[in-house]
Amino acid sequence: MTKTRVVVIGMGYVGIPMAALLANVPDFYVTGIQRMSKRSGWKIDCLNSGKSPFEGEEPGLDELIERVVKNGKFNVTNKYDIIKEADYILIDVQTPVDDHKIPRYESLIDVSNKISRYLKKEVTIIIESTVAPGTTNNIVAPILEKGSGLKRGKDFFLVFSFERVMPGKLIEYITDFPRVIGGGCSEANEKAKFLYGKVVKKELQITDTLTAELTKCIENTYRDVNIAFANEMALVAESYNRNIFEIIELINHRHDRLMHMPGSGVGGHCLTKDPWLLMYGLETYTPHYYTPKILPESRRLNDYMPEHIVELMESALEEADKHDNLKIALFGVSYKANTDDTRNSPSEKIVSILKERYHSHNIEYIAHDPYVKKKDYHETDLTQNIDKALTGADVLIFATNHRDYYELDLNHIKIKVRTPILIDGRNIFNRNSLEKLGFYYRKVGEGNRAS
Numbered sequence: 047m048t049k050t051r052v053v054v055i056g057m058g059y060v061g062i063p064m065a066a067l068l069a070n071v072p073d074f075y076v077t078g079i080q081r082m083s084k085r086s087g088w089k090i091d092c093l094n095s096g097k098s099p100f101e102g103e104e105p106g107l108d109e110l111i112e113r114v115v116k117n118g119k120f121n122v123t124n125k126y127d128i129i130k131e132a133d134y135i136l137i138d139v140q141t142p143v144d145d146h147k148i149p150r151y152e153s154l155i156d157v158s159n160k161i162s163r164y165l166k167k168e169v170t171i172i173i174e175s176t177v178a179p180g181t182t183n184n185i186v187a188p189i190l191e192k193g194s195g196l197k198r199g200k201d202f203f204l205v206f207s208f209e210r211v212m213p214g215k216l217i218e219y220i221t222d223f224p225r226v227i228g229g230g231c232s233e234a235n236e237k238a239k240f241l242y243g244k245v246v247k248k249e250l251q252i253t254d255t256l257t258a259e260l261t262k263c264i265e266n267t268y269r270d271v272n273i274a275f276a277n278e279m280a281l282v283a284e285s286y287n288r289n290i291f292e293i294i295e296l297i298n299h300r301h302d303r304l305m306h307m308p309g310s311g312v313g314g315h316c317l318t319k320d321p322w323l324l325m326y327g328l329e330t331y332t333p334h335y336y337t338p339k340i341l342p343e344s345r346r347l348n349d350y351m352p353e354h355i356v357e358l359m360e361s362a363l364e365e366a367d368k369h370d371n372l373k374i375a376l377f378g379v380s381y382k383a384n385t386d387d388t389r390n391s392p393s394e395k396i397v398s399i400l401k402e403r404y405h406s407h408n409i410e411y412i413a414h415d416p417y418v419k420k421k422d423y424h425e426t427d428l429t430q431n432i433d434k435a436l437t438g439a440d441v442l443i444f445a446t447n448h449r450d451y452y453e454l455d456l457n458h459i460k461i462k463v464r465t466p467i468l469i470d471g472r473n474i475f476n477r478n479s480l481e482k483l484g485f486y487y488r489k490v491g492e493g494n495r496a497s
């Protein structure tokens with residue numbers, strides 16, 4: 047059998063599991079390219095020693111990486127000349143937006159330029175990063191053609207096929223979700239089908255490149271808007287002094303309804319930017335376009351939720367008549383339960399709002415997270431020792447629903463803290479149990495006298 051050589055560029059939440067899964071395919075040999083940045087360069091040695099760089103729970107990933115590295119099927123480098131030997135090149139770099147919601151394509155453009163230098167005929171390039179609709183055809187294809195002197199669809203193939211992973215489910219979501227493939231021509235689609243057919247167990251769905259890009263942006267925007275609706279209804283329920291979680295349960299008991307859950311905010315690399323990518327593509331590549339109304343409002347509402355946590359804290363402090371010399375302890379600095387991903391996490395925003403609003407107050411901050419390492423979090427002191435965070439605290443803010451938090455002993459918490467104020471951003475606790483112990487309790491989505 048002939049060998050298939052794959053290069054995966056960008057060793058992050060998307061690139062690593064895909065590279066490891068492909069390296070596990072017989073006769074597939076995978077090289078990851080990771081730049082030597084301050085933040086991520088260390089991942090090269092980590093992966094080459096057979097270890098996963100993620101601290102959160104990723105079922106199946108540790109064993110897979112260990113196996114493919116040991117078998118000589120997977121290695122990582124910061125050198126690009128390996129591209130000369132590739133049959134497939136996957137692009138998995140980050141695609142954030144700036145403060146004006148404009149895509150920051152430095153990485154995507156840099157990688158496209160570097161690929162074009164080494165590109166040879168018959169190679170298939172697949173963009174897995176999420177991009178604004180129109181980017182594959184209007185930005186990446188021209189760079190590749192100009193730099194290589196080759197023609198897309200004739201000499202090389204360019205496909206957009208987005209990733210659906212989520213930290214905590216990296217392997218499962220690659221293998222067990224259908225895959226959308228948006229190649230520019232049937233040959234490109236066949237090449238991509240050959241590759242993904244080796245690791246994806248569900249359907250491979252073929253469409254055009256722009257439709258594939260739109261599908262990704264709209265799929266994530268759908269979720270962001272649904273969470274915004276849940277967050278808005280949480281605020282409505284609070285105003286009525288009722289409990290949104292009880293209401294959602296009553297609604298979802300009807301089998302054809304699936305209302306999302308509200309919380310302390312939306313974080314991560316994807317939902318916080320994909321609606322902006324969708325709108326950017328519209329404005330940039332479409333002459334007569336509709337201006338979305340609910341999308342920007344949904345983004346703003348989801349971004350407001352960390353501020354609401356601060357408002358709940360202020361109301362509890364008022365009730366407890368506690369105003370200065372505070373120790374505020376934050377629980378959960380990753381944006382998602384049981385993972386180590388801190389990108390755009392609600393707790394990061396909560397801390398920055400608090401520091402700005404109360405910069406002249408005497409406040410000590412501490413954060414706790416079972417998964418996040420100190421090097422990935424710089425907003426406050428960080429501990430993995432729960433008692434260190436609890437001891438002498440005046441305010442406890444739970445921003446992420448890590449599994450450990452459901453098992454906390456409330457009596458123990460009460461003994462450790464100085465002032466029993468607890469702000470629940472993720473529906474972790476029960477009001478009655480806490481109030482019986484004398485806590486000042488506030489929960490996103492539940493009015494103060496709801497029970």
Ligand SMILES: NC(=O)c1ccc[n+]([C@@H]2O[C@H](COP(=O)([O-])OP(=O)(O)OC[C@H]3O[C@@H](n4cnc5c(N)ncnc54)[C@H](O)[C@@H]3O)[C@@H](O)[C@H]2O)c1
Binds near residue numbers: 056079139176
């Ligand atoms: N994280 C998710 O759950 C998820 C899910 C679906 C889609 N996506 C999309 O996939 C893309 C990647 O996301 P991610 O979460 O894996 O990002 P990430 O930040 O975890 O990983 C990107 C990696 O690419 C590296 N990189 C950047 N520029 C490089 C270059 N020029 N050469 C080599 N390496 C370079 C970075 O250092 C980093 O290690 C984004 O477009 C994202 O929107 C992410």
